[in-house]
Amino acid sequence: MNHDDLAHWSKIAADWARDYHAGLRDVPVRPNIKPGSIASQLPAKAPDAPEDMSTIFADFERLVPSNTTHWQHPRFFAYFPANASPASMLAEQLANAIAGQAMLWQTAPAANEIEAVMIGWLANAMGLPDTFTGTIHDSATTTTLSAVLTMRERALDWAGLTDGLSGQPRLRIYASAQTHSSVDKAVRVAGIGQNNLVKIPTTSDYGMDPAALDAAIRADIAAGHLPAGVVLCTGGTSIGACDPIDACIKVAKAHNLFVHVDAAWAGSAMICEEFRPLWEGIEGADSIVFNPHKWLGVQFDCAIQFMPDPSEQIRTLGLRPAYLNTQGQDEIVNYNEWTVPLGRRFRALKIWFTLRAYGLDGLRERIRNHVAWSLEARDAIALIPGCLLTTSPRLSLFTFSYIDDVETAALLERINADGRIYLTQTTHDERFVIRVQVGQFDCTRDDVMMIPTVIRDLIA
Numbered sequence: 065m066n067h068d069d070l071a072h073w074s075k076i077a078a079d080w081a082r083d084y085h086a087g088l089r090d091v092p093v094r095p096n097i098k099p100g101s102i103a104s105q106l107p108a109k110a111p112d113a114p115e116d117m118s119t120i121f122a123d124f125e126r127l128v129p130s131n132t133t134h135w136q137h138p139r140f141f142a143y144f145p146a147n148a149s150p151a152s153m154l155a156e157q158l159a160n161a162i163a164g165q166a167m168l169w170q171t172a173p174a175a176n177e178i179e180a181v182m183i184g185w186l187a188n189a190m191g192l193p194d195t196f197t198g199t200i201h202d203s204a205t206t207t208t209l210s211a212v213l214t215m216r217e218r219a220l221d222w223a224g225l226t227d228g229l230s231g232q233p234r235l236r237i238y239a240s241a242q243t244h245s246s247v248d249k250a251v252r253v254a255g256i257g258q259n260n261l262v263k264i265p266t267t268s269d270y271g272m273d274p275a276a277l278d279a280a281i282r283a284d285i286a287a288g289h290l291p292a293g294v295v296l297c298t299g300g301t302s303i304g305a306c307d308p309i310d311a312c313i314k315v316a317k318a319h320n321l322f323v324h325v326d327a328a329w330a331g332s333a334m335i336c337e338e339f340r341p342l343w344e345g346i347e348g349a350d351s352i353v354f355n356p357h358k359w360l361g362v363q364f365d366c367a368i369q370f371m372p373d374p375s376e377q378i379r380t381l382g383l384r385p386a387y388l389n390t391q392g393q394d395e396i397v398n399y400n401e402w403t404v405p406l407g408r409r410f411r412a413l414k415i416w417f418t419l420r421a422y423g424l425d426g427l428r429e430r431i432r433n434h435v436a437w438s439l440e441a442r443d444a445i446a447l448i449p450g451c452l453l454t455t456s457p458r459l460s461l462f463t464f465s466y467i468d469d470v471e472t473a474a475l476l477e478r479i480n481a482d483g484r485i486y487l488t489q490t491t492h493d494e495r496f497v498i499r500v501q502v503g504q505f506d507c508t509r510d511d512v513m514m515i516p517t518v519i520r521d522l523i524a
């Protein structure tokens with residue numbers, strides 16, 4: 065296969081892609097198959113002789129689509145969708161064709177400069193002060209890890225990088241129980257340890273209690289521990305909990321602690337001014353993460369980290385061996401010094417294409433529709449006998465139960481075997497509940513109202 069063959073097959077792939085997306089509403093969102101059923105159809109060993117692309121492509125068509133959970137299905141209401149707008153897919157094809165490596169400015173000048181401009185566009189669109197800068201990571205998980213490593217080193221005056229953590233006081237990080245498991249992973253990987261992630265109690269609306277945060281920090285200081293930072297959430301994954309950002313940042317700053325805010329899915333909604341009260345006080349944060357690959361339609365993977373001052377993170381993660389120097393350019397921004405991996409994909413291109421192809425107004429309209437339609441679906445579900453709303457919508461996420469835990473789990477299983485829609489579960493106040501998350505890029509009101517229809521059909 066050479067580049068001429070690539071051009072030929074790319075056209076076939078483009079037509080295949082159009083038909084695939086056009087047909088999604090007619091297939092189950094999630095395939096009804098058993099683990100192992102796909103691997104068992106593949107040969108045990110790689111071929112010694114080259115194979116024809118037509119044979120390979122035929123096998124792809126035979127094996128992959130029917131055994132795929134369709135994340136771009138308009139009735140995907142599970143987790144949070146990983147949206148890929150057509151414009152972002154096109155940009156991804158072009159980035160793939162260039163196949164550059166954007167670790168340094170000089171290894172990818174266009175990628176790096178477009179990245180800087182996109183960070184500015186997004187910060188402005190979300191109402192953040194002009195002072196915020198930032199970078200693109202692969203995921204919210206590695207972004208939060210980067211922020212936690214920065215908290216650690218800032219608290220240790222950067223001694224951890226050279227001397228390690230032994231002999232240091234116990235580092236302490238604070239978050240609520242509603243924050244995502246990526247925070248747990250970050251403290252584990254950062255060598256801080258799960259037991260030093262202090263889960264702060266929440267108030268009746270499941271946001272962190274600032275007074276409890278203050279008390280926990282004071283108790284740790286009295287015990288000789290070393291508080292290092294606070295991770296807050298705007299839109300927790302389970303039920304969409306939002307910490308009171310302003311009050312919690314005030315507490316953190318009174319103790320000189322670094323604050324990172326995880327707004328992975330809800331952050332995109334901040335392009336709409338009316339949702340910004342959910343993170344009031346955000347301009348006081350030291351670091352913010354959100355995933356345009358969730359609600360902005362920028363193809364996975366794409367996580368944005370905003371920071372008013374990146375210097376502490378660069379001091380934590382940046383290394384400049386001789387072979388990574390750019391001769392004569394000491395002051396240039398090299399984003400690999402802001403992130404964990406050295407190598408970086410050209411992710412800014414798909415942001416550029418998406419923001420221009422739909423405009424902020426087009427993206428705002430989608431988000432507003434999703435929020436409005438989720439309210440309609442909630443109202444319809446509330447009328448179904450046996451269904452009980454367990455949490456009210458935070459933006460476009462709500463939860464409900466059906467009779468009891470056992471019946472709720474059984475209903476969820478029937479919903480996903482039915483295939484018209486796809487929902488997932490969480491545990492809330494020790495109950496098994498079903499999550500409804502409306503956010504698929506191409507979903508319509510009819511798609512969303514299929515949720516109560518399917519529930520009614522299945523319990524009739």
Ligand SMILES: *Cc1c(COP(=O)(O)O)cnc(C)c1O
Pocket residue numbers: 144202203204205206244246297299300301326327328329355367
């Ligand atoms: C999705 C999500 C994450 C994890 O995102 P990745 O990019 O997959 O690492 C973290 N926090 C919240 C609130 C999320 O919704």
